[in-house]
Amino acid sequence: MVEMASKLTEALKKIRCIADYQFGRGVGSVLFPEDVEIVTSKRTGRIRHVYLKGELLATLRPLDGLFSLTVEGAKRIVEGGLAKRMLVVVMDEAAPFVRQGRNVFAKHVLDAAEEILPQEEVIVVNREGEVLAVGRAVLTGREMKLFKRGVAVQVRRGAGEPREGRSRT
Structure with a gap:
């Protein structure tokens, strides 16, 4: 159980770092709060999608490793004042x-x-x-x-x- 929790926190850190790099410092924690659901590929184990309460926030593009935002994700960034x-x-x-x-x-x-x-x-x-x-x-x-x-x-x-x-x- 502890191993799974550490994998989750590592994945959360990773997606927040990618968002900070791509969209600007501080965006990662606004876009992805603690209770996000991170979906990985069954075949490769890589992060694919990030959900919050059933709403898709962003998709991690495998080609370049950056995010494609959804409207819900964009609203979170705009409401956070970081867009x-x-x-x-x-x-x-x-x-x-x-x-x-x-x-x-x-x-x-x-x-x-x-x-x-x-x-x-x-x-x-x-x-x-x-x-x-x-x-x-x-x-x-x-x-x-x-x-x-x-x-x-x-x-x-x-x-x-x-x-x-x-x-x-």
Whole structure:
């Protein structure tokens, strides 16, 4: 039992360290509290998914070892006040479409963190700071604000789409 508990704390430390590296210092403990459920691959034993009370927060990508956030995970980071380096703010006119999972175009970006680089995880919010979607940056944060054409964020999931969670069947 002690061995299993130490494996859990080691896994928790690992995912928190990855989140701190990827999203910024302090994000790991906000995103992943003590009572998260860490799901590993049956075949490889590697960490795959992180759940909190049945809600999927993040998936660890095997290709690069970094996280893909879910809308629930993004909300935890935004509510914790630690999302500044990964935020993209969009116009109110674009918000309903982004919430449905549509891509964000550069002409609809009001503000974006200067630190954003292409292929990084970003959180798309409206002016009020409400999470609309999560996805990957196509442009740098600076380019998102300057460009008037093209896709700025490739949205993976919008806040208005069906939720990700564990099926209890």
